Amino acid sequence: MNKRSELRDRRIAVIWPCSTRRISLKSPVLSSASANEGTVRPGAFVTTRWSLIVSGGGSKSKEQETRAALAELCRIYWRPIFAFICRRGYSTQDAEDLTQDFFVMILEGDWLKNADPSRGRFRSLLLKSLKNFLNDAADKIHARKRGGDVSFISWDAWMSEAPSELSMSTQTLTSLPAERLFDVRWAATVVERALRRLREECERKGRRRVFDVLSAYLTVERDDVSCASLATKSGVPKGTVKKLLYRMRQRYRWLLRDEVAQTVENPAEIEDELRHLCGALAASSEQAR
Amino acid sequence: MILHGSTDSLPAITHEPDDCPRCDTALRVNNGLCLLCLLQAGLTEDEDSRSGSLDTLLSEIE
Numbered sequence: 001m002n003k004r005s006e007l008r009d010r011r012i013a014v015i016w017p018c019s020t021r022r023i024s025l026k027s028p029v030l031s032s033a034s035a036n037e038g039t040v041r042p043g044a045f046v047t048t049r050w051s052l053i054v055s056g057g058g059s060k061s062k063e064q065e066t067r068a069a070l071a072e073l074c075r076i077y078w079r080p081i082f083a084f085i086c087r088r089g090y091s092t093q094d095a096e097d098l099t100q101d102f103f104v105m106i107l108e109g110d111w112l113k114n115a116d117p118s119r120g121r122f123r124s125l126l127l128k129s130l131k132n133f134l135n136d137a138a139d140k141i142h143a144r145k146r147g148g149d150v151s152f153i154s155w156d157a158w159m160s161e162a163p164s165e166l167s168m169s170t171q172t173l174t175s176l177p178a179e180r181l182f183d184v185r186w187a188a189t190v191v192e193r194a195l196r197r198l199r200e201e202c203e204r205k206g207r208r209r210v211f212d213v214l215s216a217y218l219t220v221e222r223d224d225v226s227c228a229s230l231a232t233k234s235g236v237p238k239g240t241v242k243k244l245l246y247r248m249r250q251r252y253r254w255l256l257r258d259e260v261a262q263t264v265e266n267p268a269e270i271e272d273e274l275r276h277l278c279g280a281l282a283a284s285s286e287q288a289r
Numbered sequence: 290m291i292l293h294g295s296t297d298s299l300p301a302i303t304h305e306p307d308d309c310p311r312c313d314t315a316l317r318v319n320n321g322l323c324l325l326c327l328l329q330a331g332l333t334e335d336e337d338s339r340s341g342s343l344d345t346l347l348s349e350i351e
Contacts, residue, residue, distance in 0.1 A: 166324070167317045169305045188318055191327045195319055205347035215319070219311070219326040236350055244350075247343040249330070256331035274331050281325045285314035 049073050049262040050122045053112065067107065073122055073263065074103055076193065078158060080185035081130060087178040088134060094141050096155065101140055102133050121273060122263040123186055127179065164192055172288035180287065183280035190277070194256040198248065210234050214245055218252050 049069040074081075081102060085095040105111060106129070115125050166188040176184065195215065202211035213234040217225055225245065231238040260270045306315045309323040316324040 165317075165319050167306055169315050172315060184316065184324075187328055188316075188324055191324060192318055194331075195322075195327075201343065202347060205344065207347045207350065210347065210350075212320075216322065219323065219330055240346070240350060244343075244346055247346055250335050251343045252327075253330055253333055253335055256328070257334065260331065271332065274328065278325060278328050278332070281314060281316060281328065282312070284316065285308075285325075288315075 048264070051265050053122075054265050066112070070112070071107055074106060075158070076162075077123075077126070077186065077189055077263075078103075079164060079189055080182045081126070083185045084127070084130060084178045084182040085134065087176070087181050090137070098134070098137055098140065102130060105129075105133060121265070121269065123183075123273070127182055130182075162192070162196070164188060166192075169288065172284060175288045176284055180280060180284050183277060184284055187277040187281055190259045191256065193259050194252060197255045197259075198252050201251070210236060210244065211248075214241070214248055217245060218249055 049072060052069045053066050053073075055066075078099065082095055082099045085098050085102075086092065090098060106126075111129065115129055120128070166185070168184075173181075198215070199208070199211045202208055213230060217230070227238050227241040230236075230241045230245075234241065236244060257270050257274075260273050261267060264270060264273050306317045306321065308315050309326060312323060312325045312329070314323065314325045318324050318327065
């Protein structure tokens with residue numbers, strides 16, 4: 001490993017305490033939530049990443065935990081940030097640089113104190129901060145070019161770790177303002193993470209094929225489902241297909257709400273956050289017409 | 290148009306998705322599933338959501 005790589009990796013480890021391992025659903029940050037996973041509804045009180053952050057520091061270990069939770073959230077939701085910056089007209093290279101600088105500001109600076117997490121959800125606070133951050137983006141790019149190329153985000157690793165399959169029409173993409181694109185990207189991140197967790201649960205039981213076949217019917221009306229056909233495709237007895245579909249849908253809903261719960265202060269906000277994102281998606285389609 | 294590399298952060302336009310017959314939007318994720326329908330599914334909260342129930346059923350498949 002050359003000196004430059006070594007320095008970069010050390011820097012990554014400081015800013016992203018959990019970057020040396022794959023994002024684990026059983027990370028210490030999630031411990032209180034995942035310990036209860038499956039036995040407690042997302043509507044019940046559990047400590048989530050954002051509620052942990054909002055509750056603030058106190059002891060040194062608590063502060064470390066808070067920063068780790070924030071780093072994890074940023075790592076999960078990098079795509080909306082990067083997409084927003086790209087949509088503001090920056091080149092890919094500049095957008096990459098600005099995304100990195102934004103994360104440094106969030107994770108190394110006093111963002112938490114200045115942003116006052118108690119006054120908003122993670123998504124809205126992040127977007128507000130991003131807009132402020134970009135106000136003097138030209139100066140930041142200029143300063144960065146003077147100071148040399150500092151890189152700590154491993155883009156390829158992040159993309160392969162959580163690949164996204166979001167697709168939309170050219171018309172929709174070109175008509176979306178940056179704020180709307182940010183919300184669409186956010187919604188896709190939430191949904192794709194819930195689907196990925198569901199897939200992993202099936203994989204752990206050696207039933208990847210069940211997920212591949214049945215996940216296509218997570219939102220389909222029951223009347224439109226041919227259990228006989230799905231039984232053949234998934235290799236599961238016909239009588240079990242109906243039960244599996246029911247439980248997969250139920251489990252998917254739980255996982256989705258759990259993902260949203262990680263970004264709001266209390267469970268009562270899950271519904272509002274979901275409605276906001278649904279509204280943003282519906283408006284995006286309207287806008288494209 | 291297919292977008293590669295870091296532009297992965299922007300939605301990849303690999304095809305022009307059809308409008309969803311249920312919600313009329315054209316935003317798709319995994320396997321062409323409708324993003325809005327998947328998100329709306331979360332608005333229904335289940336009383337009983339034990340993870341064990343899916344796990345158990347998956348284990349019982351012969």
